[in-house]
Amino acid sequence: MKNYLLTVFKKAETDIPALKEITLVFEKPKLAGYGDLATNAAMLLSKKLKDNPRAIAQQILDSLKVDPKVIYKTEIAGPGFINFFFTKEYVTYIIKKIIDKKDSFGKSEKYAGKRANVEFVSANPTGPLTVGHGRNAVVGDTVANLLEWVGYEVDREYYFNNAGRQMRVLGDSVRLRYLEIIGEQISFPEDYYQGEYIKEIAMQLYIKYGDSLKNDDPEGIFKDTAEKEIFSDIKKSLENLGIIHKIFFNENSLYKDGKINELLDYFKSNGLSYEKDGAIWLKLSALSKNEDKVIIKSTGEPTYRLPDIAYHAVKINRGYDLLIDVFGSDHNATYPDVLAGIKAIGLNPDKVKVMIQQFVTIMDGDEVVKMSTRKANYITLDELTSEVGKDAVRYFFNMRNINSHMVFDLSIAKKKSDENPVFYVQYAHARINSILNRVKEVQLEISTNNLELLVHDDEQHLIKTLFQFEEEVELSADSLETHRICTYLYELAAAYHRFNKTCRILGTETKLAEARLALSYAAMIVIKNGLSILGVSAPEEM
RNA sequence: GCGCCCGUAGCUCAAUUGGAUAGAGCAUCAGCCUUCUAAGCUGAGGGUUAGUGGUUCGAGUCCACUCGGGCGUACCA
Numbered sequence: 046m047k048n049y050l051l052t053v054f055k056k057a058e059t060d061i062p063a064l065k066e067i068t069l070v071f072e073k074p075k076l077a078g079y080g081d082l083a084t085n086a087a088m089l090l091s092k093k094l095k096d097n098p099r100a101i102a103q104q105i106l107d108s109l110k111v112d113p114k115v116i117y118k119t120e121i122a123g124p125g126f127i128n129f130f131f132t133k134e135y136v137t138y139i140i141k142k143i144i145d146k147k148d149s150f151g152k153s154e155k156y157a158g159k160r161a162n163v164e165f166v167s168a169n170p171t172g173p174l175t176v177g178h179g180r181n182a183v184v185g186d187t188v189a190n191l192l193e194w195v196g197y198e199v200d201r202e203y204y205f206n207n208a209g210r211q212m213r214v215l216g217d218s219v220r221l222r223y224l225e226i227i228g229e230q231i232s233f234p235e236d237y238y239q240g241e242y243i244k245e246i247a248m249q250l251y252i253k254y255g256d257s258l259k260n261d262d263p264e265g266i267f268k269d270t271a272e273k274e275i276f277s278d279i280k281k282s283l284e285n286l287g288i289i290h291k292i293f294f295n296e297n298s299l300y301k302d303g304k305i306n307e308l309l310d311y312f313k314s315n316g317l318s319y320e321k322d323g324a325i326w327l328k329l330s331a332l333s334k335n336e337d338k339v340i341i342k343s344t345g346e347p348t349y350r351l352p353d354i355a356y357h358a359v360k361i362n363r364g365y366d367l368l369i370d371v372f373g374s375d376h377n378a379t380y381p382d383v384l385a386g387i388k389a390i391g392l393n394p395d396k397v398k399v400m401i402q403q404f405v406t407i408m409d410g411d412e413v414v415k416m417s418t419r420k421a422n423y424i425t426l427d428e429l430t431s432e433v434g435k436d437a438v439r440y441f442f443n444m445r446n447i448n449s450h451m452v453f454d455l456s457i458a459k460k461k462s463d464e465n466p467v468f469y470v471q472y473a474h475a476r477i478n479s480i481l482n483r484v485k486e487v488q489l490e491i492s493t494n495n496l497e498l499l500v501h502d503d504e505q506h507l508i509k510t511l512f513q514f515e516e517e518v519e520l521s522a523d524s525l526e527t528h529r530i531c532t533y534l535y536e537l538a539a540a541y542h543r544f545n546k547t548c549r550i551l552g553t554e555t556k557l558a559e560a561r562l563a564l565s566y567a568a569m570i571v572i573k574n575g576l577s578i579l580g581v582s583a584p585e586e587m
Numbered sequence: 588g589c590g591c592c593c594g595u596a597g598c599u600c601a602a603u604u605g606g607a608u609a610g611a612g613c614a615u616c617a618g619c620c621u622u623c624u625a626a627g628c629u630g631a632g633g634g635u636u637a638g639u640g641g642u643u644c645g646a647g648u649c650c651a652c653u654c655g656g657g658c659g660u661a662c663c664a
Contacts, residue, residue: 072603075610085606088644098644123607124644169664211664324662335590342662349664374658377591403592404657408599445600448592450657452599457613462626464613472626480623487623513603520603532601535611546619546628587626 046082046131046512047071049116053109054086060108063093071129073513080120080128081136081509087125098125133505137496139512143567144493151518151574156196162360163189165371166283166290167204170275171215172240174282176453177373179426180405183442183580184527185371186288188400190578191522191530197367201289204356206296207272209346214238216268222247223267227256242278246271278427285430286438287580296352304355305347308390312340317389327351332385349379354386361392368397369525371447377401400525402447409455433458436581440467443527443579466535467581470572473538475587477569480550484562487551491566492559499560503544507568510540514571518578527579534575541568 050071058064067089071082087102094101102121111119111129118130143150165185168178189199206212218238221231226247233239250258250270258266283289299305309325312318317328323343327350330337340351360368372380384394407414407424414424430438437458444466445451463469481491499508513533521529550558550565573583 070603070606072606074607075602076608079607083607088606091644126607206664209664322662326662339662344662346662348662353664374592375664376659378659379664381591401592401658449600450593454599457599460626465626466612468626469612472624476624476627483623516603524604526604528601529603532611535601539611542627543629545623549623551623587624 046129046136047516050082050084050129053111056110057105057108061090061104063090064105066093073509074126074128079122079126080118080130082131083122083126083128085126087121087127091125101125102127133500134497136505136508136512137499139508140496140563140567141493143511143570144491144563147570148574148577150570151514151578152194152196153515153519154196155519156192156366159197159366160200160364161189161192161197161367161369162200162202162363162365163192163369163371164202164204164360165189165369166279166288168279169206169211170272170279171211172238172275173242174279174426176405176407176424176426176429177402179286179429179438180442180447180451181371181373181402182283182288182426183286183439184400184402184447185369186286187439187443187527187530187579188369188371188525190580191518191525191527192367192369194518194578195522200291200365202292202294202360203290204294204296205276206352208297212268212272213264215271216265217263218243219247219250219267219271220261220263223250223258226251227259229259242275243271246274249274282425282427282430285427286435294356296356299352299355299359304359305351308351308355308358309341311390315389327382327386329382329385332389334382334385338382350382350386353379353383354390357383357387357397358390358392361387361396366396369400370397371400371402374401374403398525400447403450405442406450406452407455408452414455429453429455436471437465437467439580440470440531444531446526446528466531468587470534470538470576471582471584472587473541474569474572474576474583475585476545477541477565477572478585480545480565481562481569484550484558489550489555489558489562491562492556493563495556495560496563498557499564501548503540503547504561504564507537507540507544507564510537511567511571514575530575530578534572534579537568537572537575541565541572544568 051069054064054069064086067086069084069086071084074080074083087098087105090101091098099121102125105127106119106121115132115135116129117132120128122128163185166174166178166182168174174182186201189201192199214237221233221237222244224231250266261267309318312327317331318325318340319328320326324339325341326337327340328337338350339348341347357368370380380399384397387394387397407429433455441453441458457465458467461468499505517529517533521527548561550561553561576583
């Protein structure tokens with residue numbers, strides 16, 4: 046529909062040259078009475094042409110040559126909107142297109158040949174993934190899917206650090222639990238890792254080595270074993286959600302490869318760093334930031350900023366056209382420093398898009414399920430997945446705008462009814478599949494020969510909802526908003542369920558029944574495609 | 588104090604990124620199965636979009652301030 050209007054407007058430019066100067070927008074009006082698509086072009090032109098919008102709208106309409114077989118009515122409405130009404134015969138062509146393209150309907154080549162990198166999760170291996178990481182993981186993976194749908198070649202990446210203070214504390218936590226097991230008196234510091242998993246790792250070591258590790262260094266076998274075990278658990282948790290990273294990037298490699306020293310030299314020789322109080326400071330004040338920040342502590346250890354800048358430089362230099370970082374909101378104060386650092390070394394920070402993810406509250410009905418990494422009573426991502434299943438986890442985390450706090454209600458996610466949006470959408474798919482199986486018995490075939498018979502309001506509404514899918518995918522990808530896909534699928538499922546109620550297939554005259562079958566089949570394809578973007582299964586039976 | 592995010596129906600959230608009369612689900616109330624899954628559908632009530640001012644043809648959306656919540660504000664990551 047949109048493409049048709051674009052072509053028609055293009056031709057009108059000879060009459061009204063000013064049309065070239067504005068970006069044409071066609072959108073679906075909220076109210077059905079305002080037609081299928083509307084444009085505000087006349088309002089945008091009113092300033093340039095110094096005439097009132099409704100008069101300009103009339104001029105535009107006079108210059109447009111629309112085919113009455115495609116558009117049966119146009120009108121000028123409100124302050125100067127032009128509304129277009131498409132014929133019922135015309136809109137049904139989308140059904141043919143969907144059935145023709147099947148799994149690839151909704152995919153576009155908009156960014157074909159471009160490469161993107163999505164960095165997400167990136168939790169250090171100090172403990173099991175939390176539900177917060179889960180939201181990050183699901184949205185990151187789904188954004189990667191979306192980018193693939195619009196043509197990008199996407200690398201999924203996980204950045205981690207297995208050195209530094211956190212990991213030392215981890216090793217020592219295991220060592221203390223180990224000593225406890227072999228009967229030594231210990232005092233376990235409060236800021237050490239309290240979780241049961243530490244004791245389990247210590248127990249494994251005891252089973253394998255007895256008490257022979259009594260005098261071992263915390264950073265030796267204790268840390269190494271903990272890292273290995275925890276990382277393997279993390280990867281398993283992600284796999285349970287269908288998430289597989291292509292690249293695991295170890296911060297340490299930046300030191301080994303000399304990237305850190307290169308960066309330090311660059312800052313120094315360009316007057317962007319200086320020494321004060323035994324530390325090295327990055328002159329962010331020279332980069333339109335408020336204050337300078339330390340990049341090397343007086344102990345000689347770098348702060349997170351230095352490797353982060355080096356890491357982003359490495360990624361940009363791999364030649365990506367787009368880099369996405371999915372961060373927790375605890376990073377919200379730090380990434381601007383990193384972007385400033387990237388700019389300082391002459392790379393383009395505009396390629397980097399940062400998604401800040403807000404917190405998740407887990408509820409079970411009216412009850413808040415507490416989360417705390419330190420305390421014992423917290424729910425891990427694995428527990429969540431096994432409680433409600435992969436599909437619900439992925440759908441629920443994708444369902445809400447990433448930069449809003451969200452409530453994840455376990456009791457709803459577990460329900461097998463229309464209260465649970467995952468089931469509502471999946472059920473629409475299963476229902477269509479069941480119809481397709483059923484009609485075989487009465488020898489009805491899917492046919493696109495008589496689509497013009499689909500004139501019922503509920504048929505037309507369903508068709509127009511199908512029409513929106515391609516645009517919705519593109520919009521979601523461009524805005525990095527996965528929740529739009531959920532909202533869309535819910536609407537599509539609702540449109541289908543309603544159609545299913547009012548427009549029966551069995552017992553209907555053959556031509557109409559077969560056209561309705563084609564429409565049902567098209568809806569099934571689009572639901573499946575949408576769910577696959579989300580990484581949610583499309584069951585054939587429920 | 589300062590920075591970022593958020594505030595929309597009783598609850599959980601949308602709103603085509605500045606468009607026309609702010610929409611769904613849950614909950615409440617009233618209905619619909621001799622026919623393809625009632626795991627579904629239909630209808631009703633429910634709003635000063637936290638508040639005040641501003642920008643313009645037009646604001647839930649942009650700007651300023653105020654109030655409320657979250658996360659930061661380290662020579663932790």
